[in-house]
Amino acid sequence: MENNVFSERGSQAASIVGLANFILDECSAMERACEEDGTPQPSMLAGTSTAFWSADAPKLTSSRSKALGLLEKLATLLQGPHEFLHEFVAPNWDHGALYAFLQSSALEYMASSDSPVSLSSLSHTTDIPEDKLKRILALLRCKNIVDEREEDMFTLTAVSEELIRDQDFRAWVEFQLFETRVASAHLAQALAKKPNDYENGSSGFAEAWGSEMYDWHSKHPDKGDRFRQAMRGVSKSLDPADSLLRKHIPSGGISSGRIKIVEIGGRYGFASIALVEERPELSFEVRCDSQDFIRRGAALVTASSKERITFTDVDSLTDSLSKGDSTSVFAYVIRNVFWNWTDHEAIKLLQALLPTLRAAPSTRILVTDGVSPVSKQFLQHIEIAYRRRDITTMVMHNVKQRTQAEWLKLFSQVHPSLKITTDFETSTHVCKALWNLSLES
Known part of the structure; x- marks a missing residue:
């Protein structure tokens, strides 16, 4: 059953309690569906295996989508315009930290260990100074990408395990964090040029990197290979x-x-x-x-x-x-x-x-x-x-x-x-x- 709160008028008029009640309804529906189907509850802990996130579970997929939409509306309402805008742009730093983490050998080193690994050993393996690496890992911990079981002892989560499990998807993530992120920052520059129409204008990518994407990838074969792997991952999923x-x-x-x-x-x-x-x-x-x-x-x-x-x-x-x-x-x-x-x-x-x-x-x-x-x-x-x-x-x-x-x-x-x-x-x-x-x- 569709919630009226999803209508344009409803989204503007919805109260905090009204949104919270709608979210509770969808969460209750998901819990019932998990119990009926024997689906394990979701968790960010490493080793988590559940069909909860699968698109093959229609009941869960529908309620999950509605709950996420409602949560976004509630968060915006609670934040207000200024804090919303701050949070809207702040993930740029999260993305930079994640890309640095993925470009180091930290993820593979952590995945090879059956127990939490120390900051000092991660620093030695990655050749990143401890103080810098600790700050990178602290931000990633706040995003549930790594877990700090005790001070300066780190392990993977279900999120980072996904990047180990699906290397094609990891290539897509890295492509988004590097080429795409830099190119998007140059869209305004591309639009400021004249002509700026589709037929004769310039792309943000060309403004950022000096040539169009396929030409740039041919000049940088390592990035071209990563892009092909990324597209394979996107096509699959x-x-x-x-x-x-x-x-x-x-x-x-x-x-x-x-x-x-x-x-x-x-x-x-x-x-x-x-x-x-x-x-x-x-x-x-x-x-x-x-x-x-x-x-x-x-x-x-x-x-x-x-x-x-x-x-x-x-x-x-x-x-x-x-x-x-x-x-x-x-x-x-x-x-x-x-x-x-x-x-x-x-x-x-x-x-x-x-x-x-x-x-x-x-x-x-x-x-x-x-x-x-x-x-x-x-x-x-x-x-x-x-x-x-x-x-x-x-x-x-x-x-x-x-x-x-x-x-x-x-x-x-x-x-x-x-x-x-x-x-x-x-x-x-x-x-x-x-x-x-x-x-x-």
């Missing part, structure tokens, strides 16, 4: 793109007899690598304009699936049509490619695929990419993640996330007879859509 594709690529036989999926593009990952394992009745071809991406992708394919997937190096993605497509291809997949393309570039690629759609009307194009939702389409504490994504693309690449209306306008320019259907999925951080494109028969 936060990106609904592959889930959408699974829904629209049938499992089992395809009535048209066309059993080939052609994926076009893919910078730091290909959907086909996972799908080829899950759809043994289908064959796959990846057409990409980067030998480096192809090499990385091909290395991830298991031996049992290598015969059903090929990687083709093309001069440009708009030259991705093959003469045999009209007799073999069920679908073209374009996954997370168009987000930083101009409308003109995207339309050109899609129009290059039309000959297959004309010759084989059952063939379709499956485009999946990010969407900027309509304002207030989601509750505010959920919407904020999608608004951050809007700023992310602006800061890092000087591009915008298209709205659904902008996507439909783009597709309508490909061909007047193009039929378009849309499917949406969201995660906690990304709103994605899949557009199924086909020609009217």
Whole structure:
């Protein structure tokens, strides 16, 4: 049952006690759900294992989201404008401390010990003076990232254990703490330049680092490798793109007899690598304009699936049509490619695929990419993640996330007879859509 306090009027009029009661209701609902399902209560202690935080528990997920939104409203109400603004910007120092911690060997050293480790031994291992390291660890302790069991004796928590357990996610955290944090500080500088539009303007990243992100990563291969690892981690945990594709690529036989999926593009990952394992009745071809991406992708394919997937190096993605497509291809997949393309570039690629759609009307194009939702389409504490994504693309690449209306306008320019259907999925951080494109028969 939705709480009225989530409405705009309700959020302004809610009393402290009213918000607290709503929070108590949701906490009680979570406790009942844990008891019914036998789910352990959450804890920040190292070694904690619970499905409480899993997205696979619908009852808990719903109440948890509502409680977090209500807690944020209550905290803002209690803080007032001045303290709210102070706390809004203060985490910059938390982020600096965490990045310094992760760039040292402290996390690995603590994880290798079965008991708390001393400040002196951490200082010796990291080569950071004790007095400086103690202050860094003290701040991280306040954020539940480390625990100080007794004076100057430190151990991990459930939070820092997560950074050991999931190295791809750790790479994403470090990318956010370094490249993204510095780039975002230069958005104002980028916007002050003229022109400052999407087509001719500059990104915050370029202002901060002297070149656009992909070029900068090629000059700094260690950071480029970390970014690729980070994107792999995000794709696994936060990106609904592959889930959408699974829904629209049938499992089992395809009535048209066309059993080939052609994926076009893919910078730091290909959907086909996972799908080829899950759809043994289908064959796959990846057409990409980067030998480096192809090499990385091909290395991830298991031996049992290598015969059903090929990687083709093309001069440009708009030259991705093959003469045999009209007799073999069920679908073209374009996954997370168009987000930083101009409308003109995207339309050109899609129009290059039309000959297959004309010759084989059952063939379709499956485009999946990010969407900027309509304002207030989601509750505010959920919407904020999608608004951050809007700023992310602006800061890092000087591009915008298209709205659904902008996507439909783009597709309508490909061909007047193009039929378009849309499917949406969201995660906690990304709103994605899949557009199924086909020609009217």
